[in-house]
Amino acid sequence: MTTVAQEAGAPTGAAPPSDPGAAIVTSGLTKRFRGGQTAVDALDLTVPRGSVYGFLGPNGSGKTTTIRMLLGLITPTGGTCSLLGLPLALALPRVGALVEGPAFYPYLTGEANLRRFDAADPTASGATVRRRVGEALERVGLTAAAGKRYRNYSLGMRQRLAIAAALLGPRELLILDEPTNGLDPQGTREVRALVKEIAAGGTTVFVSSHLLAEVEQMCTHAAIMRTGRLVADGTIASLSGGLATRVSVETPDAADAARVLAALGLADVRSAAGAVTAELGGHAPERVNAALVGEGVAVRGLAVVRPSLEDVFVGLTGEGFDVDG
Amino acid sequence: MSTADTGTRTRRTPGLVPVTETLSTVERRPEEPSDRPAPLAPQAGRRAGAFWRLLVSELSLTFHRPRNLAMLAALATVPVIMGVSLRLFAGDDQVGGMIAAVAGNSLMLTFLALSALVLLMMPIAVSVVAGDALAGEAGGGTLRYLLAAPAGRTRLLAVKYLNAVVYAYAVTAVVALSALVTGLVLFPAGDVVLLSGTTVTMTDGLLRIALTVGYVGFALSAVAAVALAISAFTEVPIGAIAGTVVLIIACQVLRAIPALEAIAPYLLPTRFTGFDAVLRSPIDTGALTEGLLTFGAYIVMSLSIAWAHFTGKDVTS
Incomplete structure (x- = not known):
């Protein structure tokens, strides 16, 4: 990144906040699936703006269900949640998301896939899509594979493409669900560096993980989930300070x-x-x-x-x- | 940072606006506002533009998929095969009715081809596209990313349906064009003798073909609505496709049972061949209208079901 690019406001940098409050607020958020299983139980979460927030918990502790509720993919059975203090439809264009692994059209190239998802965002402009897709691909190191069909991507490349899709526009908040899944150690380090770089630009990053070490290295704050309940949250320092x-x-x-x-x-x-x-x-x-x-x-x-x-x-x-x- | 470096970036450096702006840089200017987050209340024009952009993306996906193109190609060959075999057997004195009519006039092959294909093959092709529309995205996991983009559930449903309608008309147009060209090559052109015995000019005949294409396309749009509604309920595209096809075949069977004559007018396939009304003189607008109303009713009903389910559905795929 050159200084000039920074001044020009690279699209992957932080967007000016639309609301000074917290990036994510949930209150009593609950999801009970048909069949009686409670995936998320009365979750109260406040993610401060500008934080890198680790969302920790073993597999099956309700992290992904929470993220799906935040993104409006599933309806809570109780409680509320809000992103950036805005109605969901207005908040989502400012939010980049990676949910439960990459999912793309196997018969399209990496670039065509990004264009497809960009077309779904009503606030994104078709006039700038070429440049934004190019920059997102470059950011995750996929420029050389842009013209390759997704079917032929390796697992690590797929994960990178999903991160590129989350970086297609100026984002105030990134929600990354297990972003280092399937990556080799080198790729994992790169993702961590990328998250730090994005956070340094002022974007709030909410990252779920079942890897404690990862959260300790990347995050300023963390919440710990267990069987759908929040067992602890706060800054990393205050969490560790408890002991x-x-x-x-x-x-x-x-x-x-x-x-x-x-x-x-x-x-x-x-x-x-x-x-x-x-x-x-x-x-x-x-x-x-x-x-x-x-x-x-x-x-x-x-x-x-x-x-x-x-x-x-x-x-x-x-x-x-x-x-x- | 290698691509598009100097051109776009130095231009935006504060205090460094080049005095001699080329026409192309001036033209590129309107891009800039979109670098920032969109205004909280997007204008109606912008919203329409975004809808159009998603629809174009959907259409390009549909019309680039080899499977969908193969179905169009297969449908296009059927009228050719029909035309050639009719031409070979036309000398036979045994033939009569529709087949004799085809042998006597190039335009009649279009009606024959459409009435043969509309019963099953064309609905299957449309079911594949419309049945895959939501279930395919859900099964592949792309639905969650489209919705998080956010495509908007109602907007996505509308785009998916319009896309299926375009494909339905493409199917109809391909069959009609293929039959028309085959007919013109193999059979004599000229005035058309209708089923009612009246003779009309060739121009009139072509207009009647246009009417037929409109009618059949609308019939297939009703099939598309049914398939889309089923598609909203599943994550397995083949289930939605098969479900629609089974439904159509079941209706064809029910229609053939004399005891169930009373329900026949309400079954979708009963109306598929209703376009033969245009082969009468004057055109039997009553029959056409009844068919179109039936299709309309199916479309309204199916899309309502699809909307009600899809907008409240938990996307867990």
């Missing part, structure tokens, strides 16, 4: 070390064979180390363990997570 930073001491003298740590006033001292951990609280780790050594404890290692989102999640739900991110 204390711990100090972990590797030592053969576990009992002595535990005593010293308790004497220092550290809370929640737990000792195991060869290691002791405690909540660090306001203590400086180097002081803790000096005290241990001063008391004759053989310190083999000392580490400060900051809580990760995974710890938060496990703490909240007692459930593990797919963490192969």
Whole structure:
């Protein structure tokens, strides 16, 4: 991106906000499918403008159902939701979306597919479609494959094309459902970089994932879903802040070390064979180390363990997570 | 950034507006406003333009698909085969009625071809396009992206139906043209003897063919409406297509049962061949109107059902 392009307002950059409120607001949002299964249960969510919002949860926790309700694809059985503080028909042209994987016409080329979806947007102009499609393809690195039929695209290329489709116009909000699914590690890194770049332009990004590491790396905020319910939300810092930073001491003298740590006033001292951990609280780790050594404890290692989102999640739900991110 | 770099971008650099603007850059100017989000209340003209753009996209999809073109090609060959075989057997004295009429005049082949094909083949072709319209998008997953674009459910339904209507008329026109050309090549041109025995000029005959094309196209539009309504209920395109075809065949069967004579006038296929009214003199406008009203009723009913279901449907595909 050159400076000139930035000044000209590249179409994939942020659009001026239409409403100063939150990008996404849901209130008591509920979806009960016929057959009685409750996919989303009284969800209250507020996604601040300009945030990169991670929407976390294991598969089947209601993330995609929520996204479908946000986009007006399915009707909530209870509660409300709004995008950009606008009626849905006015909000959607300002929203780019990737829902449950790519879906295109296999017999059309990548470029023709993007033109097709652009034609469906009543606010998009046919006069600029050529340039916008070209720029979206370039943004995801598909320029060389623009003339290839979608049928012959690899899984990674399909995913990129879906992201390109979400970037066809100036967007205030991007809703990306599992954007790195099917991508190789290189592609995953590229998508993360792209999301950061888009967010830097002021676009709010709402990204669902079942990969904790991914959300930790990309997002400023997160919400954690479990079986259709919201179990936690807030900034990444505040979420992790809910759990204390711990100090972990590797030592053969576990009992002595535990005593010293308790004497220092550290809370929640737990000792195991060869290691002791405690909540660090306001203590400086180097002081803790000096005290241990001063008391004759053989310190083999000392580490400060900051809580990760995974710890938060496990703490909240007692459930593990797919963490192969 | 390699493509379209200098031309479009330097022009928009603040304070760098070139003094010598070429005509082409001036012409490209109106593009700029669309770089920003559209106004909150798009003008009616703009909305009509957007509708037209989606319809053109739909038509181009339909008329570029090899399957749809193959159906048109197959339908176009039938009148040729009919014409050639009639020509070969025309010398036979045994033939009479419609076939003798065809042998006597080039225009009659068009009526014969349409009345033969309208019973099943043309409705099948239209069912394939209209039945696939929503179910195909839903099955392929593209429906969710069209709706999120946002295409608008009512708008998408209208575009899908108009597209199917255009295809219905294309089917009719292809059969009529193919039959007309075949007829003109193989059989004598000139005044046309109608079923009622009256003779009319060739120009009059051509006008009657135009009327017939209008009537048959409308009949197929009714088939398209039924297929579209079924299409709104499923994610399996072949189900919607087969459903429509089965419905048409079932009606043909019911129509053939004498005991059910009372319901026959309300069945769609009963009216398919109603265009033979134009082969009488004067034209039996009563029969034509009745047929057109039946088609209209089916269209209104089917589109209402399709609309009611599709606008409230959960799209989970």
